[in-house]
Amino acid sequence: MNAPTNPAPALVLATDLDGTFLGGSDAQRAALYEQLSARDDALLVFVTGRDIDFIAELIETPGMPRPHFIVGDIGTSVYDGVSLKPWEDFEAPIRAAWGDAGERVRALLADEPGLTIQDTPFRYRVSYDYDPAHLTPASREKVEAAGFDCIVSAGRFFDVVPKGVNKGTTLRRFVETLGLDPRTVLAAGDTMNDYAMLAEGFNAVAVGNSEEPLVDAIQGLGHVYHSPHPGAAGIADALRHFELSGETA
Known part of the structure; x- marks a missing residue:
């Protein structure tokens, strides 16, 4: 550096x-x-x-x-x-907190309403655009129950990141x-x-x-x-x- x-x-x-x-x-x-x-x-x-x-x-x-x-x-x-x-x-x-969680997160949220995955290949996060009219609290609950954090912002972004x-x-x-x-x-x-x-x-x-x-x-x-x-x-x-x-x- x-x-x-x-x-x-x-x-x-x-x-x-x-x-x-x-x-x-x-x-x-x-x-x-x-x-x-x-x-x-x-x-x-x-x-x-x-x-x-x-x-x-x-x-x-x-x-x-x-x-x-x-x-x-x-x-x-x-x-x-x-x-x-x-x-x-x-x-x-x-890197250690995330591990190889990308595929696991994508599978976890594959059928969740209102989420459209972003095609950018992030290394230690999975990101979605979301539709406020269709997104449900269950999506965040799934993410947190699986041991990740969820950040929702700008009325359109739903991001899954390592815990903490x-x-x-x-x-x-x-x-x-x-x-x-x-x-x-x-x-x-x-x-x-x-x-x-x-x-x-x-x-x-x-x-x-x-x-x-x-x-x-x-x-x-x-x-x-x-x-x-x-x-x-x-x-x-x-x-x-x-x-x-x-x-x-």
Whole structure:
């Protein structure tokens, strides 16, 4: 793995992509990306449900900051941001928790109403699109009874992951493994698959376009800021709110 540019970064931005880092207007995204690119004291971590192929294309977009690390697949994979290779030692507990469960999960849910399997070959998760009109609580109950976790988000995604593995637990272990100062972390998201990351205890922001279930879920979590601004503008707002923008008075 490549080490952080600054071994003691003043900011660790752990951000979801769709609707969050990639949300907001063109001008709002450009302003945030320029701000981050100008800083040599920031560590950028993409924490996303997306796979590495999507991210490999994304970082070729002009003006897109390159992340130092990528926590992909809803917390079930971790990659080096330069080589885009898996951090195999870090992934070992996730790999062990999942084993060869893919076929077993697919068989378990083969006849469940409202689920359509996604064709992306994830390594340590099985993912579906779901139809809210037909999905029943029995599907989640089957998953949990079989010893896995189920994450439902954005009104359309139904993900099966290893027990106890999510964006939050993986981000926590990442911060501890690299010896980062938890006070410098800002976690940012907009859907329920971000909830575990926002609830982990770090500085956190639910951006202004967050789905209603997430907004409801963060009520009472004093460390989570609900920005009125969407996407990238919400992140920039939260950097100021938590005094992590790097600006001096």
